[in-house]
Amino acid sequence: MKKVKVCGAVIRNDQNEILCALRSPTMSLPNLWEFPGGKIEEGETAEETLVREIKEELGCTIEVYDKIEEVEYVYPHIIVNLITYEAKIIDGRPQAKEHAKIEWIPLDVLQQLNWAPADIPTVKKLLANKIYK
Numbered sequence: 001m002k003k004v005k006v007c008g009a010v011i012r013n014d015q016n017e018i019l020c021a022l023r024s025p026t027m028s029l030p031n032l033w034e035f036p037g038g039k040i041e042e043g044e045t046a047e048e049t050l051v052r053e054i055k056e057e058l059g060c061t062i063e064v065y066d067k068i069e070e071v072e073y074v075y076p077h078i079i080v081n082l083i084t085y086e087a088k089i090i091d092g093r094p095q096a097k098e099h100a101k102i103e104w105i106p107l108d109v110l111q112q113l114n115w116a117p118a119d120i121p122t123v124k125k126l127l128a129n130k131i132y133k
């Protein structure tokens with residue numbers, strides 16, 4: 001089965017909300033929420049991938065910080081190795097260029113979204129960190 005290495009940005013604002021992105025009906029994993037990002041290309045670091053993908057998908061510039069979680073999830077047709085990172089917007093205003101929509105979601109309601117399954121461990125970690133901080 002095809003295996004891809006993907007990274008996702010957990011973009012946080014000053015109100016501690018997370019920028020969540022809804023995959024469009026025409027994408028794979030349609031109508032599921034994800035952390036914006038994409039596949040790591042050859043010769044790229046995860047941080048470089050995230051800065052490039054966020055520019056393409058959301059039209060803004062981010063700075064990438066600590067790694068949050070790494071998981072391997074086996075979907076019916078693809079194995080996704082997803083690595084998520086903390087990030088902040090340092091320039092521009094995010095717009096949904098490829099997604100159905102994007103929304104700033106408070107941590108308390110993060111778990112109510114219909115997430116791509118590979119993202120669940122990151123969501124759980126964000127909530128656990130919130131409790132113990």
Ligand SMILES: Nc1nc2c([nH]c(=O)n2[C@H]2C[C@H](O)[C@@H](COP(=O)(O)OP(=O)(O)OP(=O)(O)O)O2)c(=O)[nH]1
Pocket residue numbers: 004006007008027028029033034035036037038039078080082116117118119
């Ligand atoms: N960007 C991103 N992709 C994710 C997440 N969770 C998750 O399972 N994925 C999957 C969806 C895709 O199969 C793959 C990332 O693909 P991509 O974002 O670079 O490109 P894509 O939607 O055009 O992918 P595809 O249609 O070619 O499969 O990882 C996530 O949080 N962010």
